[in-house]
Amino acid sequence: MKQLSERIFYVGVNDDDKVLFEGLWPLPVGVSYNSYIVADEKVVLIDTVECxxxxxxxxxxxxxxxxxxxxxxxxxxxxxxxxxxVALMLEKYPELKIVANAKTLPMLAGYYGVPEEKVMVMAEGESLSLGSCSLSFHMIPMVHWPETMVTWLAEEGTLFSGDAFGTFGSIDEDVVDTEDTFEQYRDEMMRYYSNIVGKYGGPVQTALKKLAGLDIKRVCSTHGPVWEKNISEVISLYDKMSRYETERGVCLVYGSMYGNTAAAADALAMELEALGIPYAIHDLAGNNAGELGVSGALRDVFKYDTIVVGSPTYNNGIYPPVETFMKALQARMIKNRRFYAFGSYTWAGASVRLLNEMASTMNFEILGAGLSFPQAYTREKVDMAAVAQLLR
Ligand SMILES: Cc1cc2nc3c(=O)[nH]c(=O)nc-3n(C[C@H](O)[C@H](O)[C@H](O)COP(=O)(O)O)c2cc1C
Ligand SMILES: [Fe+2]
Ligand SMILES: [Fe+2]
Structure with missing residues (x-):
């Protein structure tokens, strides 16, 4: 528990045990589920936490x-x-009324059997007086579900923003950010956004426009620190990511069964290093414990303007973990990227052609036919220096 102001309290929790968020996304530094209380003449709890x-x-x-x-x-x-x-709260506080919106109503019934008469349905922009202050409610559909709204406490300039502006990473007991907090969480915020919210760039832009008029002094999201000192940094990072804006550099991802495609990936990384091209490399096959795999690769897809993908040919197709990654790009409607593919095969290569086909469905700029090579990687067979030149 941490008091944030005279009226606002943090009552969330850290989860340092969960291994995969949504059963998919690794949590090497945990996650927090944030919940808040506004205590006035009336007492309001904003969101609950994971069971x-x-x-x-x-x-x-x-x-x-x-x-x-x-x-x-x-x-x-x-x-x-x-x-x-939610159900536990109704049990513990029988007088409690749930404040939600029309889209939330059937979900509350379906998940927790909450009867309609327990719910106060708020219209867009409607307010609820708590005595000396009041809350207002604003829909931000698809950030991250269709029923999602934010709650604004004008008297305190505080935005209870739901998943928007959230980040992976559990938080320390100070809860509120310091000058350094944004840099500490930047990578985990990008990973959170790209993994969880990344499909909804358009709705995030709409939400940001809606919030633009507010004089925000404190952002209380549902994951990660409370933002007071880094609000403009956090909002501008979300703005940049939801516009699919990047910097020059390479997100190099590959999967490999027997190390041949991996050897080519490592060779390319050395050439990028030599040319001073910023890059990140991700092994999607999960050969090395602790790697972030697709989760980390998606983060760096939102960082760099060039995606380079290595996959061996597997049953006339793309190696499955790499195909999953490509589908994750399609699902997130990634735009404005340069693309290059490579990979090993043994009797009839198909992966590079198929990767290029998937890249063209996303209108990526394909930087060359790609490099499909038979069997082992050798410097003579596979000219990664030339590939690195293409990626400058
Ligand atoms: C299950 C399996 C399916 C494969 N399917 C094909 C294929 O359809 N066409 C082909 O040319 N090579 C195929 N190969 C051979 C691999 O592409 C080849 O071993 C390649 O060098 C593996 O690259 P890696 O060392 O990066 O895993 C297959 C290999 C395995 C294990
Ligand atoms: Fe969510
Ligand atoms: Fe969430």
Whole structure:
């Protein structure tokens, strides 16, 4: 528990045990599920936390507002990492009313059997008075689900933003950012955005335009630190990523069964190094424990303007983990990228041609026919110096 202002308390939790977020995305430095209380004449809880943290969550609430009832529970977002404890809250605080929107209503019923009469349905922009201050509610559909809204507390310049401006990484007990926090979390924020929200660049842009008029002094998202000192940095990073804007550099990803495509990838990395071209390299086959795989590769796709993909030919196709990565790019509607493919085969190469075909569905600028080579990688067979020149 941490008091953020006279009226606002942080009552969220850190999850340092979960291995994969959504069963997919590695969490090497954990994640937090943030929940907040605004205590005025009325007491409001904004979002809950993931199940498994019941005791800690209730202890946080009781420490923040000892002996008080919770009058309202605002549900900004129904994804279970935030809504899991809705039913528990209704049980513990029988007088509690849920504050949500028309799209949330059937989801509350479907997940937790919440009857309609328990829910106050807010229209776009509608406010709810708490006594000395009031909350207003604004839809930000598809950031990250269709029912998602943000809650604005004008009297404190505080935006309860749901998943927007969130990041992976658990948080320290200070909760609120310092000058250094943005740089500490930048990579995890990019990974969070690219993995979780990356498909919804358009809706994020719409949401940002909607929020542009607000004088925001504090951003309370559902994952990661509370932002007070780095608000412009955080918003501009989200703005940049949702416009698919990048810097010059190479996101080099590959998968390899027997090390031949991997050897070519390593050779290319050395050439990029020699030319001073910024790059990141990701092994998608998961040969090395601790690697971020597709999750890390997607982060760097949002960073660099060039995607280079290596895959051996596998049953006349692309090696499955690499194909998964390519589909992840298609799903995120990645645009404005340069592309190059390479890979080993033994009797009839297909992977490079198929990778180029997938890249052309995304209108990538394909920098050359690609480099499909038989069997082992050798310097004589595979001229990665020439490939690196193409990528300058
Ligand atoms: C299950 C499996 C399927 C394969 N399918 C093909 C294929 O359809 N066409 C081909 O030319 N080579 C095929 N190969 C051979 C690989 O492409 C070849 O061994 C390549 O050198 C592997 O590259 P790597 O060392 O980067 O894994 C296959 C290999 C395996 C194990
Ligand atoms: Fe979400
Ligand atoms: Fe979330």
């Amino acid at each position: 498994g943290f019941e005791d800690e969550f209730i202890a946080n609430i009781e420490e923040a507002v000892p002996g008080r009832q919770i009058d309202y529970l605002v549900v900004n977002h129904m994804e279970p990492d935030h809504s899991s404890l």
